[in-house]
Amino acid sequence: MPPPAAIVDPEIDAVEAELLRLDPSGDRVARVLRETLDQLLDGRRRGRWSYTDLHKTEKTYMGTLVEINLHREFDFADGDDTDYQIAGVQVDCKFSQKIGGWEFGPELVGHLGLVVWANDLQSIWRAGLVRASTGILRESTNRDAKRKLTQTGLAQVRWLWDSHPGLEPNQILQMDPIQRERIYSAGPSGQARLDQLCRELQRVILRRTTVETIGWGLVDPLKRMRANKGARDNLRPEGLLVLGHQDNDPLVAAALGLPRPTKGQFIVCRVVPAEVGTGAEISGTWWRPAELEDPVVSAPVVPRRISTVYPRVP
Incomplete structure (x- = not known):
């Protein structure tokens, strides 16, 4: 069966052009969706990391937060009968956890909808434009007289940013359940959980939200990743370097072949002494990422002030 014919709608064309002008790659929309999910989960204060942990009223509020x-x-x-006015066109924003779950009230019939969907477990999202015409809305309504798109209506959605790589991942949700259990059973304190997080997730960027959620209950979880009785000091005897975005840390990460942390991020790596000129030079000695079979050696102390000497990248 051939694909459905493209819908000719100058207003959809105009809104699409404006959205792509404002956000050519889709990164801005993806960031808003990631931040909105994190805002609703409120990991730092509540310790929650899964959409299933939300109350029914909170899940309902997700759509409002996305729109805002x-x-x-x-x-x-501002729109008149709709949320927005884009390129002079009335547009209402609709979010759903399910493709096709968007509901349109009687006042929106005939208007354009910016329909948005996201799946935190799979780190995927979609956004598109559709005109909520009577002919593509189901006859059945809910108690608020709102109607969903028919299959024909769903086929008429003009999807935007199809090539976007996806949401920044929810690291705790997507973590191996065995690793997650080890982290949360490491001890009653947030510090114990953060230390175990560093042991479990090495050589990958640890997001700020991940650290704050694992360390919930602490006054400053990010501080507890650093020195002064934080993870950086606690894990040094185990050979683990805990690198952040400050001072020499990003340079050390790059010299070790690791991603560079930016503000609020960390990366952890077990290191061992290396031959001169191999890996990163830290305080006069050379270090490389450890292999599984390498013995555990206490990690070096990375100088806290920016240096033009350490580390060196060969």
């Missing part, structure tokens, strides 16, 4: 946060991000003009 997109409004703030793009500074759209």
